[in-house]
Amino acid sequence: MTAVQERASAAEQQLASRRELLSAAKDLVPLLRKNADQAERDRRLPEENVTALREGGFFKLTTPRRFGGHQANMRTYIEVTAELARGCSSSAWVTMILAGGNYAAGLYSEKAQKEVWDNDPEAAIAGVLTPNATSRKVEGGQVITGKWAFASGSYQAQWIVLAFPLVNEQGEAIDQGLALVPMSELSIEDTWYVAGMQGTGSNTVVAEDVFVPAHRILAMSKVAQGQYESEFTEETEYHSAAVSALTLAVVGPQLGMAQAALERVLEIVAQGKPIAYSFYERSADAPSYQLNIADAASLIDRARLLALRAADDIDEAGLSGKYPDILVRARIRMDIGQAAKLSREAVDLLLNVGGAGSFAQANSLQRIWRDIETASRHGYVNTDLSRELYGKALLGIEEQVAPF
Template identity: 30%
Template sequence: MSVTTAIRPATFEKVDGPTLIQRARDLQPVLRERAANTEKLRMVDPKNVEDFQKAGFFKMFQSSYWGGYESHPADIFTVQEILAQACPSSAWIMGVVGVHNWQLAHFPKKAQEDVWALDPTVLLSSSYAPTGKVQAVEGGCILSGRWHYSSGIDHVDWVLLGGNIISEGAPFPDYRTYLVPKSDFEIVDDWHVLGLKGTGSKSLDIKEAFVPNHRQLPIIASQMLNTPGMHEGTASAPLFGVPFPTIFGACITTPALGAAQRMADLFIEATRTATSLYSGARWADEQVTQTRIAESLGEIRAARLQLRENFNEIMNALSNGEDLSLLQRAQYRFDHTNLVEFSQKAADRLFVASGARSLMVHQAFQRNYLDIQAARVHAINNRTKWGQIYGRASLDEFGDDLFSLFI
């Protein structure tokens, strides 16, 4: 009997989107209770990860070959936003760690067996910036050096690392994602930050780790949607036809949306009874306060609807066997950065309107504001960069560097 036959789930129940969305809502109270501890730990409370496993949130990204749900992305990111309304750091991990299940489905089946042979719920983290060294050798590559910002690394058994193989005369470096077990790296406890403190996005060191060829995924295969997993049947569902920058980017942007919604909810709740310390007038009676609420809720709603509509459009096209154009892919990438921009505008308006009370530390209102600021500085959320790429694409012009082609 082959290893794969022995370890794959014989039968499993696929949980639908509405059920998973309701499970996320049901978890909000406990996530809010643990949010301060998650921030103190500088990593997501392990109980939250356990709850996400039980709820099946990580399975939303996973291939049905391994018992995953292959959920519609609109449902995936509705779940993530709802979780972010309770704890943005935890929601960040749900998405950023969960999406690696999606990416692993594109690797050769042998690599998937390396990770999930004994337990298909094993989790992975990542660090895609090619900051370490890669040396090509017979049968694979040797990795060494330091990689940074690996969110959720305390909760995983494997990590996906980005690295370049430089070849003289090649137009681009041979960028690949390398699958490395926990036994080959050491966590560096250097995540001391202003926002998203609970993501535990620490660095990792590798002295010398051999990565066989089957644990490597070239970027060209991902960008051209021509991966081993697609050929071997583990990434055959429409979900796996979504470009990696599109689905990964949404994992990085959506927590800001949930955090902004939570700030709006808290502001509205406080405004109902708040009065001016100078005049005693009710804040709720002030036209400027009412307008600020309307503007902020409008921006949050616009971002949410845009995200959902984009993924409905994408999945309808993929389900009908249609390809996404490079222009569409550039548009979706820019739209995700706009989501963070809308969230930031809404949050900043409410933060300033709250006056001195917004300055008090160790409160949910400020924590969510700082988490949005932290999300804004992620490279994936660089609105200026992807605005330029989308603008050029609209003029039928495309960049000639790997970053510009990350759409």
């Protein structure tokens, strides 16, 4: 089979998998929607959701096919998590995080991957990439101690990727490390008391003198340059632009949140109720409502187009074997920030249509609003920082203020 034929075959396989996963995600939306309030009350996903997501294969979205996973590319990753978010923001977010962890595990050596999936093909991996830890170098690896907040998916994960300072024998930090650690060696502190994304259970994971062998450690400086430990170079999904991929992933659920808000507002308007303190007997007849809905739908479309362009750039990098240059990576980062911003703005417009009733606890719009206000401010989608990175790249300024 020629290289062109192999690429065409891989594309067909991805398309078939995407259609299957999207169909399954759509079927799951009613269940997730039904349980969304419970997820908020419990501050974690209901077991019914977890079981459905696991049995549906969504926690294996990016697990290598060698271990029974879907090995989804970025376009599939984004579209599937967006679809799940139409039902429940938190369920989609946890799925996205676990898929990100499984994707990250695909960057490690075969030895590390086998430790994760040989005995448990269903294993899911969470991740926190803020290096809130101390470490010391010992024979064969590093010993880490620390606390990592915002650990979404930690209740559902069997493993987790944790950032920490990679040190030499003198205790000097020489890089940022990414440690692949079993959840069984960690504890969880109940710290997740927030206004939005309450159902994610994003508590704090704690490590006390946990030994991490060298084969389960990646150097962030290499990852940021597209240098990975995986020996399976034919698995192009894990040989693209990892930092860009992990950053883009957080946008998927936000696209679905905005879409869910649009669908809810259309349902409300379709009820034919009048506009309070006006002579409009049907809100659908009011140009102000029509314009706000049209503008919101257009913002959602634009957000989706930007996110999928970024996804296609990342997928193409893997297929071509060429690491994206700084300008492409900066544009991806810009697309990510703008997609999140546009999604949030769309929900704001839809709240104008929904009115004060949108904030009733019985109305799902208020939950979606709180969720997207929280999610769209994740550090990965810092819109102002994204603009700075892209502006510097366009002007040829080499100074880097963040990995991308």
